[in-house]
Amino acid sequence: MERRDKLLSWLHEAQERSGRNYLDPKDLAAAGKRFGLTGAELRGVASYYSMYSLKPRGRHLIRVCDSPVCRMLGSAGVLEALGGALGIDGEGTDAEGRFTLETCQCLGHCASAPVVAVDGTVHADSGPDGIRSVLASLREADESSSTLGGGGRGD
Numbered sequence: 001m002e003r004r005d006k007l008l009s010w011l012h013e014a015q016e017r018s019g020r021n022y023l024d025p026k027d028l029a030a031a032g033k034r035f036g037l038t039g040a041e042l043r044g045v046a047s048y049y050s051m052y053s054l055k056p057r058g059r060h061l062i063r064v065c066d067s068p069v070c071r072m073l074g075s076a077g078v079l080e081a082l083g084g085a086l087g088i089d090g091e092g093t094d095a096e097g098r099f100t101l102e103t104c105q106c107l108g109h110c111a112s113a114p115v116v117a118v119d120g121t122v123h124a125d126s127g128p129d130g131i132r133s134v135l136a137s138l139r140e141a142d143e144s145s146s147t148l149g150g151g152g153r154g155d
């Protein structure tokens, strides 16, 4: 049985392998055997941490900080601008399953608010000017998706 202090990193890797940024039931079952945990315990862990999802998401994950500092410095406008660029109304996944746009709690870069994370890479100062670097990162992510034929297991 694997040491439980390795569970979170194992779940991160499983989520990345899924190609849809989520923990599928097969991975949870495998984690249960590996770490000696029940399905309910694993779902508890997965639902406690906002970086995990039990539902399929886009291959690329864009998280807009919605905590007070970022909110005061324009995160709602950033969310709206990104939604407009991606064809997503508010939070959700685009029709092609490429991008999921969601809000999140503090990303730990409050001094550079508003902050956006694209596939885990933090983009600070993502105001009207900084949004260009976020969009450039999204285009790069989109091209890598196309080049790789979508990646993941196709769930």
Ligand code: FES
Residues within 6 Å of the ligand: 065, 066, 067, 068, 069, 070, 071, 105, 106, 107, 108, 109, 110, 111, 113, 114, 115
């Ligand atoms: S409030 Fe947004 S990074 Fe802390």
